Amino acid sequence: MLKLHPIVLLGSIICAQSTIAEVNLNNMNDDNPNYLTSIPLLQSLKINNKQLQFNAPYVHELKNRYKVRSLFVESKALPIVDIQLTFNAGAARDEEIAPGLYGVANMAAKLIDEGTEKYTANEIANAFEQVGAQFSAQAYRDMFVIKLRVLSDPKKLEPALGMMMEILNHSTFKKSSINLVLSNTQVGQKQIQESPSRMMNVQFYRALYGKHPYAEPITGTQRSISKITPVQLKQFSDQFLVAQNLNIAITGQLSAKEALQLSERIAGNLKQGQKAKPLAQPLDKSNFDIRHLNFNSSQAHVIMGHLGTTRFDPDRLALEVANQMLGGSGFNSVLMKELRVKRGYTYGAYSSFSFSQVPGTFSLSYSTRQDQLLDSIQVAHQALVNFVKQPIDQKQLEETKAGMLRAFPNNYSSNANINAQLGSIGFYNQAASYLNDYPKLLEKITAQDIQDAIRKHLHPERLTIIVVNEKLDKAALEVALNQNLLPDVPKLSAPSIEQIPKTIIVPPAKEVIDAPVSFPTDTPASI
Incomplete structure (x- = not known):
């Protein structure tokens, strides 16, 4: 009896019959491991460039008579409707309720479905469950997001929509519910104290933003939330969760006319209110700011960065490409090559931009052994200096752009993803055609565009640096950083074989997190 390789069996299932006919199964020798019998079948799965062409969904700009921006994408594949209400009511608005009262938006999101004047929390949950609907609320730094997913059948849609409006207009935010959140937050605060990466994240935002509304954690502090009533x-809720402070995103099995009617019913049945006022501009620094957090760990955790720019900046897309090249594209990125591949200082080094209503952050982060700390920081900083000063590598640029284009369809691969993009486009006042325009905009970006953008927005001479470990020689670190800024510093080069440590990669302890530092931003609702 012929014994087939498991991969061949899998391939034969998914390949077309015509393809299978071209492969002579009798010539396959499973006894020779050097002969990959699956190659002919795998070759048949090649995708040409034409097959990689994905069309972004058409976005309708609905003319809502309440002047509430409403975007809609029709999706006929599933009998589902996704609704996202995005309010300009994130954690940045907390202190507009009372000075020092951090965590208001987050607590409002957690408690908004815990009871109204007419319904208990259980009755609300049962109402959604009976029609198969999913309701959620989440606060970010800029946004307060309400999501509803329900079947498009009016018998399911109407009850779910009615309950959503009941929640938005009549939540009671009971004291007993607040006490439960306080109890849970105490556990969360303890977890932060036990996580060096989370401690580093909190201190980074505080160091960058000072007294600005972005400075404090979205969840607030134990002291601040204990004061919330x-x-x-x-x-x-009455001030910020109102129609004039809202944009609406709808995706699903509806016509444009039905979606318009739905958006007007939502806007018309909400408190009208006023648009939130613009946020204050944060103040940037003019030199290095090095801070140390004592933590007993086998690894040292490092983050360095500065204020970035806004979501509305015309350089934003060029900076996204630059970030992919610097530290956002795995082993092909500059930071990974310098810190991991050449020197074995870390498992992973990453950079990121956050783009907000006012300047967000630029940062790079990694963890390393204690004895490699100062050397690794100097190398990471020198890599940033060189990235700003030296010409952009044209080959790396083209590879990066191609990768971003291939990944972009993930942003509209499902109804939920599409709706998240609509919410972001509406919130940041981008054109309704943005999803279609993106590939063209990306294609037009040149090496000179990126060079101009990074020289304008990246400042290796004025970084805020947070180090979490047992001890840190701040003076020695500052000397090393200033040395990197001197014009005669040689370019980074790979160490010789003799210089490479015998153990290049040291497995981290279980508690070490080698993924990028997870900043509480508006990522879930951004492109």
Whole structure:
């Protein structure tokens, strides 16, 4: 009896019959491991460039008579409707309720479906469950997001929509519910103290933003949330969760006319209110700011960065490409090559931009052994200096752009993803055609565009640096950083074989997190 290789069996299932006919199964020798019998079948799965062409969905700009921006994408594949209400009511608005009252938006999101004047929390949950609907609320730094997913059948849609409006207009934010959140937050605060990467993240934002609304954690602090009252949560809801501070995103099995009617019903049945006022501009620094957090760990955790730019900046797309090249594209990135591949200082080094209503952050982060700390920081900083000063590598640029284009369809690979993009486009006042325009905009970006953008927005001479470990020689570190800024510093080069440590990669302890530092931003609702 012929014994087939498991991969061949899998391939034969998924390949077309005509393809299988071209492969002579009798010539396959499973006894020779050097002969990969699956190659002919795998070759048949090659995708040509034409097959990689994905069309972004058409976005309708609905003319909502309440002047609430409403975007809609029709999706006939599934009998589902996704609704996202995005309010300009994130954690940045907390202190507009009371000074020092951090965590108001986050607590409002957690408690908004915990009861209204007519319904208990259980009755609300049962109402959604009976029609198969999913309801959620989440606060970010800029946004307060309400999501509803329900079947498009009016018998399912109407009850779910009615309950969503009941919640938005009549939540009571009971004291007993607040006490439960306080109890859970105490556990969360303890977890932060036990996580060097999370401690580093909190201190990084505080160091960068000072007294600005972005400075404090979205969840607030134990002290601040203990002061929050039902009256203040109700005030937050009445002031910010209103029609004129909202944009609406709808995706699903509806016509444009039905979507318009739905958006007007939502806007018309909400408190009208006023648009939130613009946020203050944060103040940037003019030199290095090195801070140390004592933590007993086998690894040292490092983050360095500075204020970035806004979501509205015309350089944003060029900076996204630059970030992919610097530290956002795995082993092909500059930071990974310098810190891991050449020197074995870390498992992974990453960079990121966050783009917000006012300047967000630029940062790079990694963890390393204690004895490699100063050397690794100097190498990471020198890599940033060189990235700003030296010409952009044209080959790396083309590879990066191609990768971003291939990945872009993931942004509209499902109804939920599409709706998230609509919410972001509406919130940041981008054109309704943005999803279609993106590939063309990306294609037009040149090496000179990127060079101009990074020289304008990246500042290796004024970084805020947070180090979490047992000890740090700040003076020695500052000397090394200033040395990197001197014009006669030689370019980075790979160490010789003799210089490479015998153990290049040291497996981290279980508690070490080698993924990029997870900043509480508006990522879930951004492109």
